[in-house]
Amino acid sequence: MTDPVQARIATLVGNNDVVLFMKGTPLFPQCGFSSTAVQILERLAVGYESVDVLSDPEVRAGIKTYSDWPTVPQLYIKGEFVGGSDIMMEMYSSGELDAMLDELGVARED
Amino acid sequence: MAMTAADIESAIRAALPDAQIVITDLAGDGDHYAARVISAAFTGLPRVRQHQMVYNALGGRMGGELHALQLTTSIPASGDKA
Numbered sequence: 001m002t003d004p005v006q007a008r009i010a011t012l013v014g015n016n017d018v019v020l021f022m023k024g025t026p027l028f029p030q031c032g033f034s035s036t037a038v039q040i041l042e043r044l045a046v047g048y049e050s051v052d053v054l055s056d057p058e059v060r061a062g063i064k065t066y067s068d069w070p071t072v073p074q075l076y077i078k079g080e081f082v083g084g085s086d087i088m089m090e091m092y093s094s095g096e097l098d099a100m101l102d103e104l105g106v107a108r109e110d
Numbered sequence: 111m112a113m114t115a116a117d118i119e120s121a122i123r124a125a126l127p128d129a130q131i132v133i134t135d136l137a138g139d140g141d142h143y144a145a146r147v148i149s150a151a152f153t154g155l156p157r158v159r160q161h162q163m164v165y166n167a168l169g170g171r172m173g174g175e176l177h178a179l180q181l182t183t184s185i186p187a188s189g190d191k192a
Contacts, residue, residue: 032178033178064173067158068162069158069162069165070165070170070172070173070174071172071173081158082158083157083158083161084161086161086180086181086182087157087158087161090157090182091157
């Protein structure tokens with residue numbers, strides 16, 4: 001990857017088991033969908049790296065092409081794009097997200 | 111310009127002619143919608159790909175002109191007539 005922004009995103013996604021690209025911060029989400037995503041991850045007691053796209057316009061634009069996904073939030077687990085908040089909600093409700101974290105051996109907090 | 115529910119439905123239908131589509135205007139402001147899309151075209155595809163097909167049908171308006179579209183996709187239950 002030659003584009004420096006795409007390379008930066010790839011590094012973030014590659015170096016952290018769980019990464020959430022969001023608007024705002026986990027403490028102060030700036031969008032209802034990002035807030036939903038944060039709440040799901042907190043319920044699952046999973047440690048994650050969050051990236052505030054509002055404070056990083058390059059990543060905000062770049063993340064849309066990175067996974068060909070037009071919106072934020074975006075969740076990545078073990079380098080793989082999992083989905084946006086709707087998919088997170090479906091997978092959380094069905095227990096799939098919980099099972100996926102276990103399957104991939106992602107550490108939980110107590 | 112915000113999209114109307116009818117605009118969203120016709121854009122999705124153009125790409126997925128068999129789809130059953132239900133659009134709900136969540137806030138009554140013409141800017142926050144929920145869409146439920148059922149299509150046989152989703153068969154065998156992961157959710158991310160199913161959602162991408164709907165986003166592509168909206169031709170780049172998702173995330174711009176169309177701020178919020180809460181999306182649920184599924185395939186027709188067996189025996190269902192689409």
